[in-house]
Amino acid sequence: MSLSELQIGSPLRMHLLWVVLAVALIWLLSMASARRAATKFVTSEMRQRVLGRTNQIRNAASLALAITSLALLVAALLDVRWGQVSRPVPQSGIEVMFVLDVSRSMLAEDVTPSRLDRAKQMIKDTIDEMAGDRVGLVLFAGEVKQQIPMTSHYDDFKSRLDEVGPDNLVRGGSRLGDAITVAAVGYLTQTNEHKAMVLVTDGEDMESKPVEAAKRAKEEKGITIFTIGLGDLDAGARIPVKTRTGRSTFVQHDGETVLSKLNGDILARVATETGGAYIPAGTKQVNMADVYHGYIATVEQQEFETTKVDGYEARFVWFLAPAIALLVAQITIAKD
Numbered sequence: 001m002s003l004s005e006l007q008i009g010s011p012l013r014m015h016l017l018w019v020v021l022a023v024a025l026i027w028l029l030s031m032a033s034a035r036r037a038a039t040k041f042v043t044s045e046m047r048q049r050v051l052g053r054t055n056q057i058r059n060a061a062s063l064a065l066a067i068t069s070l071a072l073l074v075a076a077l078l079d080v081r082w083g084q085v086s087r088p089v090p091q092s093g094i095e096v097m098f099v100l101d102v103s104r105s106m107l108a109e110d111v112t113p114s115r116l117d118r119a120k121q122m123i124k125d126t127i128d129e130m131a132g133d134r135v136g137l138v139l140f141a142g143e144v145k146q147q148i149p150m151t152s153h154y155d156d157f158k159s160r161l162d163e164v165g166p167d168n169l170v171r172g173g174s175r176l177g178d179a180i181t182v183a184a185v186g187y188l189t190q191t192n193e194h195k196a197m198v199l200v201t202d203g204e205d206m207e208s209k210p211v212e213a214a215k216r217a218k219e220e221k222g223i224t225i226f227t228i229g230l231g232d233l234d235a236g237a238r239i240p241v242k243t244r245t246g247r248s249t250f251v252q253h254d255g256e257t258v259l260s261k262l263n264g265d266i267l268a269r270v271a272t273e274t275g276g277a278y279i280p281a282g283t284k285q286v287n288m289a290d291v292y293h294g295y296i297a298t299v300e301q302q303e304f305e306t307t308k309v310d311g312y313e314a315r316f317v318w319f320l321a322p323a324i325a326l327l328v329a330q331i332t333i334a335k336d
Contacts (some may be wrong), residue, residue, distance in 0.1 A: 007082065008081075010079045016078075017074055019070070023070060027066070065329050065333065068326055069324075072326070073319070079316055081313055094195065095136070096126075097186055098135065098198050098200065099179050101141070102139045103204070104172055106119065106230075107236065111231065113127075119228075123161060133284075135151060136151065140178065141172055141248055142173025143169050147168065148161075150187065159261055174206055176211045177205065177213040183217075187223075193222050195222055197276075199227045202229065210270050211266070222233060223274060225274040225276045227267035227270050227271045227277075229262050235259070237260055238251070243315065262280075264280050
């Protein structure tokens with residue numbers, strides 16, 4: 001097996017390897033410190049017990065087992081895969097275009113950890129409920145970009161979703177109507193059926209006429225739009241931003257700190273215009289399984305062509321099982 005046949009399912013967790021290295025260094029420094037202390041402050045008889053060959057071997061074995069166990073646990077968390085497999089994709093489903101707001105206001109932290117991070121997790125939770133639907137992704141702020149065309153490769157979709165943010169678009173702002181218009185032409189299905197659009201945003205808009213855009217999408221493309229509103233409806237929240245020097249501050253206008261609030265009214269009108277539904281998430285956790293099965297999945301399905309998806313077999317158990325065994329062995333040695 002060559003390195004080209006390996007796939008890392010969760011590359012964003014690579015930083016955990018530094019944790020393993022840090023633990024090893026701390027342990028080694030601790031052992032060296034204990035050795036110096038024993039040399040200086042204990043009797044020769046006690047020194048032999050502490051620094052004897054048997055004790056040194058036990059400490060070295062304990063360290064090796066602990067570090068190896070940690071390394072294997074990290075490998076399991078990285079979701080290392082190899083060995084290509086093909087799996088059939090169900091033949092029926094709908095096309096769901098996710099439209100994600102990546103404007104600066106989505107960085108507000110009235111939703112933990114931020115509106116944008118919560119939005120991404122909500123999209124992932126929705127996809128986890130799907131079996132054969134196709135999914136696509138459109139990003140918008142002051143401009144609009146189709147980030148991911150319609151696909152049935154859910155793992156790839158979620159990996160690419162992790163990487164998106166305000167830096168994906170050059171122009172700031174929030175053009176909700178333009179986002180709906182661009183997303184409406186991203187479907188593969190030509191008939192005016194079997195199409196859903198899920199709009200995840202705080203509802204702020206720069207007069208791009210989103211209700212009119214939603215009406216056209218329904219009349220011309222048969223798209224049902226579901227809107228999810230994030231953010232505090234009353235108090236709002238500050239919008240974090242970094243200065244050129246890297247210092248964290250908040251967006252201001254005319255010397256006053258800007259507060260971003262959820263605009264639920266416009267999102268409710270967009271959904272109503274297309275026969276969809278508005279989910280006022282606000283700052284609360286929402287069960288996206290209920291949203292998918294109760295709303296999105298009610299859109300009439302269609303028959304897709306039979307396809308097979310190639311992927312790599314998940315092998316995390318190969319790392320997890322020995323990691324646990326080595327950890328148990330390390331604990332046993334440490335107690336002796």
